[in-house]
Structure formats: structure tokens, C-alpha cells
Amino acid sequence: MTKTYPALAALAVACFATTASADKIKFDYWYGLTGDLGVVLAQTCDRFNASQDKYEAVCTGYDGYENVVQSAIAAFRAGKAPALLQSFDAGTADLMMSGQFYAVTQMMKDYNIEIDWSDYFPAIGNYYASSKGELFSMPFNSSTAVMYYNTDDLTAAGVAIPTTWDEFGAALQALKAKNAAKCAYGYEPQVWIDLEQYSAINNIPLATNNNGYDGLDTQLVYNTTSAVKHMEDIKSWLDAGLAEMKVSAGGMNSQEAFSQNLCSFFFGSIASHSSLNLKHAEGLNWDVAMIPTEKGMERHNSVVGGASLWVLAGKTEEEYRGVAEYLKFIATPEEIKFFVSNTGYIAVTKSAFDALTGEGFYSAAPFKGREVAIASLTATEPGPLGRGFRLGSMIQLRAEWLSEVQAALAGDKPVQEAYDTAVERGNALLAKFAKTYAGKTLP
Amino acid sequence: MRRAYFKNNWIAALMVTPQLIVVFTFFYFPASQAMYWAFTLEQPWGGGNTWVGLDNFRAILSDDLYWSSVWLSIVFALGSTALAVGMALILAIFVDRQLAGYKAYKIGMIWPYAIAAPAVGLAFRFIFSPGAGIMMFVNQVFPDLWNPVENGTQAMAMVILAGAWKQVAYNFIFFLAGLQSIPRSLIEAGAMDGARTLRRMRDIQLPLLAPTFFFVLVINITDSFTDSFGIIDTMTAGGPSRATNLMVYKIFNDGFQGLDYSGAAAQSIILMGLVIALTFVQFRYIERKVHYT
Structure with a gap:
């Protein structure tokens, strides 16, 4: 399995530390962040x-979330899983259904560690x-x-920052x-933004059962x-030339096109804020704003992306104490x-924010603008449709969406037909997921 | 023909054991596991599975898009094999005729095979990029002519070219070795009888090259079903709209990324069956026409 350089660095540090103090109780932590972000994560381990x-x-780094989850599963089945795993949104449903984890709230309670979860x-x-x-x-x-x-392009064209898609x-x-x-x-095409965030922000359902939270028989x-x-x-917009396709397969993705001052708008994760700060064309002035809403719809909270840390089952009490x-x-x-100041991620607790x-962290460059993400996440208290998406086979659901959208954008079929097909195929995947866990219920 | 025998069977067994262990551990064991999973719904984190009989196969085989993926894999296999074998043959004949500078050329030709498929994919992604690479110049002369990002046929042509390019070197080595093992006296005799270069090629070299040709064909077709993964992953990720979603890439996508172990296992079994069938057909029908000397 490919390991990233930060991972090797972390391993080297770990080895060094081992020789220095061999009596420390060790636990394994596998993560999927790569590049600069992986380096920062390795630093948190060192700290x-x-x-x-x-x-x-x-701490061991893997090349991306899919790889780290896949490797952890393989290791888990062989009884060699790490105690702590960084897993992403799409891996959540399978992990929850498996029950092969130690809920953090429970663990902290068991080891008498006070954490204010309401924070x-x-x-x-x-x-x-x-x-x-x-x-x-x-x-x-x-x-x-x-x-x-x-900023400069919008000012030159006399355009205010759009807050609805019509204005956009x-x-x-x-x-x-x-x-x-x-x-x-x-x-x-980014399913996370064009479909998932869109649905959450406009408070419309993506799937039944409150986006899958209430049961496995979701459609x-x-x-x-x-x-x-x-x-x-x-x-x-694409057909009229108002928007242009910028994807990696074409040599440049939308973020690169924006950072090189080729395009005036792009939609992306707030985590890109720091990389844009580090790398952008000379003289580019830019800022961030919340994703527009549909006209006449009230803005709701957007959903969170990124990853969380799962404590896996089957470890010793000593290891769990270390993890805690x-x-x-x-x-x-x-x-x-x-972590927040060295990456583009947001502060996860109210008190830290x-x-x-x-x-004054958010009032000056280079961190100014990141508070927009918090404002977007906290626009409302999350309602039944604003908690997120608890869907099995999420990677494939997203892949079905992408393939159909590509077909629609290439003019092979109307958008409605493409979405119908993606939903129909997605429902088959969800049914199969439910059948895989027949007799179990979502916790 | 003389054969060498081991007098002591125990020593023979000892010698082949390491190889057998490797084959069993890395081939037969996973294959049997995949076979089992293909008939169940396997929970990724363990915790049990349900026997579903042929359900997984039924679901896959009744899916039009799966059949299109099979068809695309065959197109890729035939396309890249034809291109790779054809190009390699022409290049090997050039080298065999010892045209100027053939020694440097011979070494240069072998290199591409040493390059990993993802690296080939990245290089070709740049070359064929409509907005940044070499094809950008073509697009400037003929606007919108080349856009594999949206055009599925062009995307397929692009990955076939990249796949073939990587395979040419391998085929080249075999063809050159094959050509050089043809006795010079045969070719010289042909020349003395008045046969020109092309005639000698057609009547002497190509027929004598048939066993090599057959070997290369089998290897190429088998390889293009399984080794295309790296190129697809870096160049198109199966897109646009599934136009390059080859069977092997779909298996990776469903199994390794989507954690649908059972569906991916069933697809692996089908892919294995297809490769076995194709190899069988080649041995059954094409090998008959091959004469070994």
C-alpha cells in the first residue's frame, strides 16, 4: 500500500521515539489526508x-480516504486494525451498520474524560x-x-455577490x-456541491426517511x-458559454482555473482556502461567500464535509485509554x-471558534473569509433534512450521479432523464445495501 | 526430443513448492474467496454474510450498462492489441533490417515497457489534453475538434493509444527475437532466387514468425483486460459518462471504493471467465494455423 511521505516521516519519528522510550503504550492511528494536509496531521501526532x-x-498515512478505509477493513478482517481510523462521510453507513466501533461519547464516559459534546x-x-x-x-x-x-472581476462588471441562483x-x-x-x-460536476449541499441549503429532500437517517428502506x-x-x-450556462467545463481530465480543474485567474467563479470546499492562499496567480484578488440559495427559498444550514475519527472495536483497554x-x-x-490555522478546515467547536x-483570527488575511463556512453551517439549526445523508453505497451513488450528469452535459439526454436514471440505479444500490444488512437496523 | 527427469521425486517436489505456495496464496486462494463472495452479500466489516445464490450475477447480467462495459473492454482489448502488435511488428522489421542507427533505436524501444501504467496515463493525459497539451494546437486550427473530456469515442481512442504505446515495447522484443532466430540462409536463399524485400517478408519471415505472433497476441489480449486499470484511472476515471468504464475499472470502483465486495467479486468471476474463454478460443482456432518449427 502506498504511503505518503508525511506518513514515512511520521513513522520515522515514531521509530525514533520508540528507541527513546520503549515503555510507552502504543496505539495505531491511520489517516487518509494527503499532501500538505497529511503533513499537518502527522504534526498533530508528533505534538x-x-x-x-x-x-x-x-500514525500512518494512506493515499486518500478510500484507501485508508479499504486498508482498515482488510486489516480489521485479519485482526490487525488500527485503534483509531480517519473515515469520511461515504464510509459512515457501513461502519455504523457493522457496529465494529466504540462510540466516542461512550468511550469518553467510560474513561471519565470530560468533553462538552454540546460545544x-x-x-x-x-x-x-x-x-x-x-x-x-x-x-x-x-x-x-x-x-x-x-473580487476584481465582479467589481469591474458592477456585480454584487450573488445570493440566489437567479442572481448568479x-x-x-x-x-x-x-x-x-x-x-x-x-x-x-461535484455531487457534494451540486446535489448534496444544494438540497441541504434549500431544505429539500435528497432521499426518503429524512435522507436515510430513519431506516434502511430508503429511496x-x-x-x-x-x-x-x-x-x-x-x-x-454551459451551453450558452457562460460557464466552462474545467475538470482534471481536461488538464485543469475548476480550482486551478480560478487560482490562475482564468475563471471568475468556482465552488469548492473551504479546505481549499489555504491552498488558494499559498498558490494563486500574481494579482488575483478573491474572497468567498455562501453558496446561493434558490430564489424564494429560505437558507438552511449546509452540510459538513471532511472526515471524523472512528475508534474501532476489538482493542485492549490500554490502547483505548491512549486513544481517549x-x-x-x-x-x-x-x-x-x-490544526485550523495550518489547514483550511474549520473550528469544530463553538468555544474554539x-x-x-x-x-481577530478571522478579520485579517490569510484566514479572513473562513468564517463564511461557519456561517453557512450554522445558518439554521439542522432540521430533519439538514443533518446530512445516511446512505449506503454512497460512493457508487455518487458515481451514478456523475456518469449521468456527464451524459446530460454532453447533450446525450435531457437532465430530467439523466436524473431519473441515476435515481433508479441508485435505488437498486440502496436496496442491495439494505439486503446486505438484512435484519439489522440503523443505530 | 530428450527430456530431463529428476530421479528423486522429493527433491522435485521441494523445488516446486515455493512456487506453488506463491500461486496458491496469491491466486487460487483469493479466487476461491471471490467465488464464495460472488454468491453471497458480504458485509465489508465482517459480521456475516447472506447466501443469495445467483442474485449477484443476475443483477449484473441484467444491467445494460454492465454489458456496455463488457463491450467496451472488448473494444479496448482488440483495439490496443491490434495497434500494439502491428506497430511492434513494423518496428521490429525495421530494426531487423539494420537500418541506420538501429542499435540505439533498439534500446530506446524497450524503455516504454518499464514505465508504470499510471505514469503512461499521466503523460498521455497531458499530450491529449484539449486545453493544455499538444492537442491544444490541433484545437486551435480546428476548434472543438478534439475534446475527450466530453466525447466518449475520443476518450476511448485516447486510452487505446496509451495502452498500445505501453505494450509496443514488450511485443517489439519478442518480434525482434523471433525475426533474428530465422536462419539468415533462408532469407539469403530467397534473395538469390530474386525475391524482393516485401516478398521475403511475406513468404519467409511472417510465416516463420507465426508462433511468436500467437504468443504475443494471447499475452496482449489477456493483459489489456487486466492491466488497463492504471491508464483508465489516471486518464479518464471511466468517464465521460461511462465511455471508458472497462470491466476491471468497474470492479475497482465497486469493490475497493464502493465497498460492494459481493458485486465486485461476481464481476471478477465474469471477467476471469471471459479471459479464459478468449484464451481458449485463441488456442482452439488460431493456434491451429500456427506451425512450430
Whole structure:
């Protein structure tokens, strides 16, 4: 399995630490963050190990979330799983159904560690909680999607920051009228943004059973909501040249096109905030805003992205004590600040966010703008449709969506037909998922 | 023909054991496991599975898009094999005729095989990128002519080219070795009888190359079903709209990313069956036409 350099560095550090103090109790921690973000994560491990004389986190990085989850499953089946696993949204349903984890709330209670769970932003906590609201995994690197825009281009075209999709369409027209040669909107099909965030923000269902939280017999319904119209709008912008397709397969994705000052708008995770800060074309002035809503719809909270930390079952009590110490460590305001300021992720607790705001963290570059993500996540208290999506086979559901959207955007079929097909195929996947866990219920 | 025998069977058994262990551990054991999973619904984190008989196969085989994936895999296999074998044959004949600079050329030709498929994919992704690579110039002369990001046929052509390019080197080595093992005297005799280069190629070299040709064909087709993964993953990720979603990539997607172990296992069994069937057909019908000397 490919390991990233930070992982090797972490391993090297771990080995060094081992020789220095061989009597520390070790536990394994596998994570999926890569690149710069992986380096920062490895640093949190080092900071923990330096602060500890009793426990030691042995942190290993894998190349992406899919790989780390896949490797952890293989290891788990062989009885060699790590104690702590960084898993992403799409891996949540399978983990919950398996029951092969130690709920963090329960673990902290068992080891008498005080953590104020109500301090976590509800939009973040709910995503990883059971249908009854019990938090199963530790919220960690959290993000949400935002709209990035080129300040200079918008000013030049005399456009205000769009807050509805109608205004967004008008803004594209104005940008094109001002500078026809420049790409106004670098578009890349992203199910997380075009469908999932869209549905949450406009408070419309993506699937029955409150987006899957209330049972396994869930059916997708996004082909019957205004999500269809939204995709039709995107297609009409692409067809009219108001938006341009910017994907990696074409040599440049939407974020790169934006950072190189080629396109005026792009939608992406707030986690990109730091990489855009580090790497962008000379003279590019940009900022972020919340994703527009549908006209006439009230704004609701967006959903959280990123990953959380799962404690896996079948470990010794000593290891669990170590894990509990680590989770307590990363929940401290200082560590949240360290992680947040070195990555683009958001502060997961209200107190850490307030403390950072109080220090003026969000009022100056390079962190200014990141508070938009919190504003978006906390726009409302999460209602039944705002908690997230508890769907099995989520990776494949997303792949079905992408394939059908690509077909629709290439003009092979109308958007409605594409969405109907994606939903129909998705429902077959959900039915199969329910059958795989026949006789079990979602916790 | 003389054969060598081991007098002591125990030593023979000892010698083959390591190889057998490797084959059993890395082939027969996983294959049997996949076979079992294919008939069940397996929970990824363990915790049991349900026997569902042929349900997984029924679901897959009644899916139009799965059949299109099978069809695409066959197109890819035939396309990249034809291209790779054809190009390699022409290049090997050039080298065999010892045209100027053939020694440097011979070594250069072998290199591409040493490049990992994902690296080939990345290089070709740049070359064929409509907005950034070499094809950008073509697009400037003929706007919108080349866009594999949206056009499925072009995307397929692109991955076939990349797949073939990687395979050419391998085939080249075999063809060159084959050509060089043809006795010079035969070719010289042909030349003295007045046969020109092309005639000698057609009547002497190609027929004598048939066993090599057959070997290369089998290997290429088998390889293109399984080894295409790296190229697809880096170049198109199966898109646009499933136009390059080959069987092996779909297995990876469903099993390794989507955690649908049973569905992926059933697909693996089908893929294995297809490769076995194709190899069988080749041995049964094409090998008959091959004469070993």
C-alpha cells in the first residue's frame, strides 16, 4: 500500500521515539489526508507524542480516504486494525451498520474524560451521530462548500455577490458582457456541491426517511425536486458559454482555473482556502461567500464535509485509554487552533471558534473569509433534512450521479432523464445495501 | 526430443513448492474467496454474510450498462492489441533490417515497457489534453475538434493509444527475437532466387514468425483486460459518462471504493471467465494455423 511521505516521516519519528522510550503504550492511528494536509496531521501526532510520557500514537498515512478505509477493513478482517481510523462521510453507513466501533461519547464516559459534546456545532455533530443523536465518531477535519469569487472581476462588471441562483446567472451574463474572453464560471460536476449541499441549503429532500437517517428502506427522490432545475440551469450556462467545463481530465480543474485567474467563479470546499492562499496567480484578488440559495427559498444550514475519527472495536483497554487521551488532546482549543490555522478546515467547536474570532483570527488575511463556512453551517439549526445523508453505497451513488450528469452535459439526454436514471440505479444500490444488512437496523 | 527427469521425486517436489505456495496464496486462494463472495452479500466489516445464490450475477447480467462495459473492454482489448502488435511488428522489421542507427533505436524501444501504467496515463493525459497539451494546437486550427473530456469515442481512442504505446515495447522484443532466430540462409536463399524485400517478408519471415505472433497476441489480449486499470484511472476515471468504464475499472470502483465486495467479486468471476474463454478460443482456432518449427 502506498504511503505518503508525511506518513514515512511520521513513522520515522515514531521509530525514533520508540528507541527513546520503549515503555510507552502504543496505539495505531491511520489517516487518509494527503499532501500538505497529511503533513499537518502527522504534526498533530508528533505534538501529542511530545506532550505524553505514557501513550504514543503511531500514525500512518494512506493515499486518500478510500484507501485508508479499504486498508482498515482488510486489516480489521485479519485482526490487525488500527485503534483509531480517519473515515469520511461515504464510509459512515457501513461502519455504523457493522457496529465494529466504540462510540466516542461512550468511550469518553467510560474513561471519565470530560468533553462538552454540546460545544460542537450541531451541523458537524449530527453528521456523525446516530438517529437518536448519539455521537459515534469524533468530529475532526470538517469543512463545507462555499463560493469562491474574483473580487476584481465582479467589481469591474458592477456585480454584487450573488445570493440566489437567479442572481448568479445574471452575474455570469454581466461578467461575460464586460469581458467576453474570460471564463466566468469554471464548472466541474461535484455531487457534494451540486446535489448534496444544494438540497441541504434549500431544505429539500435528497432521499426518503429524512435522507436515510430513519431506516434502511430508503429511496432517492432528487429527481423530483428543484435539484433537477438547478442542473438544467448549469447546463444552460454551459451551453450558452457562460460557464466552462474545467475538470482534471481536461488538464485543469475548476480550482486551478480560478487560482490562475482564468475563471471568475468556482465552488469548492473551504479546505481549499489555504491552498488558494499559498498558490494563486500574481494579482488575483478573491474572497468567498455562501453558496446561493434558490430564489424564494429560505437558507438552511449546509452540510459538513471532511472526515471524523472512528475508534474501532476489538482493542485492549490500554490502547483505548491512549486513544481517549489523544482525542481529548485534539479537542483542546490550542490544538484546534493549530490544526485550523495550518489547514483550511474549520473550528469544530463553538468555544474554539469564539476564541479565534475574539483574537481577530478571522478579520485579517490569510484566514479572513473562513468564517463564511461557519456561517453557512450554522445558518439554521439542522432540521430533519439538514443533518446530512445516511446512505449506503454512497460512493457508487455518487458515481451514478456523475456518469449521468456527464451524459446530460454532453447533450446525450435531457437532465430530467439523466436524473431519473441515476435515481433508479441508485435505488437498486440502496436496496442491495439494505439486503446486505438484512435484519439489522440503523443505530 | 530428450527430456530431463529428476530421479528423486522429493527433491522435485521441494523445488516446486515455493512456487506453488506463491500461486496458491496469491491466486487460487483469493479466487476461491471471490467465488464464495460472488454468491453471497458480504458485509465489508465482517459480521456475516447472506447466501443469495445467483442474485449477484443476475443483477449484473441484467444491467445494460454492465454489458456496455463488457463491450467496451472488448473494444479496448482488440483495439490496443491490434495497434500494439502491428506497430511492434513494423518496428521490429525495421530494426531487423539494420537500418541506420538501429542499435540505439533498439534500446530506446524497450524503455516504454518499464514505465508504470499510471505514469503512461499521466503523460498521455497531458499530450491529449484539449486545453493544455499538444492537442491544444490541433484545437486551435480546428476548434472543438478534439475534446475527450466530453466525447466518449475520443476518450476511448485516447486510452487505446496509451495502452498500445505501453505494450509496443514488450511485443517489439519478442518480434525482434523471433525475426533474428530465422536462419539468415533462408532469407539469403530467397534473395538469390530474386525475391524482393516485401516478398521475403511475406513468404519467409511472417510465416516463420507465426508462433511468436500467437504468443504475443494471447499475452496482449489477456493483459489489456487486466492491466488497463492504471491508464483508465489516471486518464479518464471511466468517464465521460461511462465511455471508458472497462470491466476491471468497474470492479475497482465497486469493490475497493464502493465497498460492494459481493458485486465486485461476481464481476471478477465474469471477467476471469471471459479471459479464459478468449484464451481458449485463441488456442482452439488460431493456434491451429500456427506451425512450430
